[in-house]
Amino acid sequence: MMGVCLRYVDDRETARDLLQDGFVKVFTGLDSYAGSGSFEGWMRRIFVNCALEYLRRSDVLREATDLENTAELIHPDSSAISDLSAAELMRLVSELPTGFRTVFNMFAIEGYSHKEIGEMLGITESTSRSQYTRAKQLLQRRINALY
Secondary structure (H helix, E strand, C coil): CHHHHHHHCCCHHHHHHHHHHHHHHHHHCHHHCCCCCCHHHHHHHHHHHHHHHHHHHHCHHHCCCCHHHCCCCCCCCHHHHHHCCHHHHHHHHHCCCHHHHHHHHHHHHCCCCHHHHHHHHCCCHHHHHHHHHHHHHHHHHHHHHHC
């Protein structure tokens, strides 16, 4: 679950705090686990919610931009992608600005819809789409620059 926390915050100490908070919530809420679905999935959702609560309290998710201001997507060279390891990709994702990283993680990795992301983060659906698009652009630029 430390990996989940680190996907949302870029500071190991903060991630450790979130990990501890998450485990406290898991242990105090064990009686609410209904047994439907995987236990790991239930736990992951708790840790994601802990990270999102922290980000909302920190108010770092207000770095929103309009979709109209989004430049054309840069398509990375296919050989660059094949040379990229999963660890390198996760490192690049962890270096994204907090708002971009949060939306990217929730959409691309956790599988939430933009509507769900908007509701969970208190932003509009279009802001979620914009943040995701900009995160992809930035990742593509960094991949191209590396390879």
